[in-house]
Amino acid sequence: MKKPTIGVLALQGAFREHLQMIERIGARGIGIKYPAELHLCQGLVIPGGESTTIGKLMIEYGFLEGIRDLVREGMPVFGTCAGLIMLAKRLDEGDQPLLGLMDITVRRNAFGRQVDSFETELYLEGIEEADNPYKAVFIRAPWIEDTGPEVKVLGRFEGKPVIARQDGMLVCAFHPELTKDSRIHRHFLKMVNENHSVTAEKG
Numbered sequence: 001m002k003k004p005t006i007g008v009l010a011l012q013g014a015f016r017e018h019l020q021m022i023e024r025i026g027a028r029g030i031g032i033k034y035p036a037e038l039h040l041c042q043g044l045v046i047p048g049g050e051s052t053t054i055g056k057l058m059i060e061y062g063f064l065e066g067i068r069d070l071v072r073e074g075m076p077v078f079g080t081c082a083g084l085i086m087l088a089k090r091l092d093e094g095d096q097p098l099l100g101l102m103d104i105t106v107r108r109n110a111f112g113r114q115v116d117s118f119e120t121e122l123y124l125e126g127i128e129e130a131d132n133p134y135k136a137v138f139i140r141a142p143w144i145e146d147t148g149p150e151v152k153v154l155g156r157f158e159g160k161p162v163i164a165r166q167d168g169m170l171v172c173a174f175h176p177e178l179t180k181d182s183r184i185h186r187h188f189l190k191m192v193n194e195n196h197s198v199t200a201e202k203g
């Protein structure tokens with residue numbers, strides 16, 4: 001099978017580390033700066049950063065509709081931290097531009113300002129080697145306050161969902177690109193390959 005291309009939205013935030021991880025797991029990673037580049041990829045990562053800034057830039061560059069259309073057509077998307085916030089349908093507080101695609105309610109900066117960043121071990125469901133704990137790096141992270149019936153929670157911290165999936169959408173509240181453990185990126189790559197083979201069969 002041809003190497004799939006995974007785009008990483010490169011407007012702001014931790015996109016370089018995602019690109020490195022994508023290359024490491026054997027896919028091709030490209031930074032996406034303009035909506036016209038979206039059609040080059042079979043999957044898209046929306047990285048961590050500052051969701052209000054990413055939202056503003058998405059509007060400025062005209063990304064909102066293009067991403068919404070592709071995800072609704074089935075293109076897999078992976079949102080980490082601020083990317084998770086961008087994919088949510090609802091925030092528990094405040095108003096800011098969102099893609100509004102995944103049936104979750106999100107609380108931003110949920111762990112408070114004091115515990116701004118930390119590392120912890122999580123047990124993930126449905127991901128390779130589920131018995132091995134996953135070391136997750138949280139940076140001013142959100143958590144998922146509430147999930148709709150289509151959403152499958154893959155891991156929790158202190159009872160709150162911090163990684164979840166709905167159809168072709170995968171989100172996590174932490175930064176999987178900042179650790180050596182590539183299981184979550186490989187899981188996303190599997191989603192991309194599966195979707196790609198379905199599209200190829202149809203076409």
Ligand code: GLN
Pocket residue numbers: 047048049050051052080081082083085108109139140141142
């Ligand atoms: N606190 C940021 C926000 O609300 C997210 C932080 C991150 O992506 N590491 O957008």
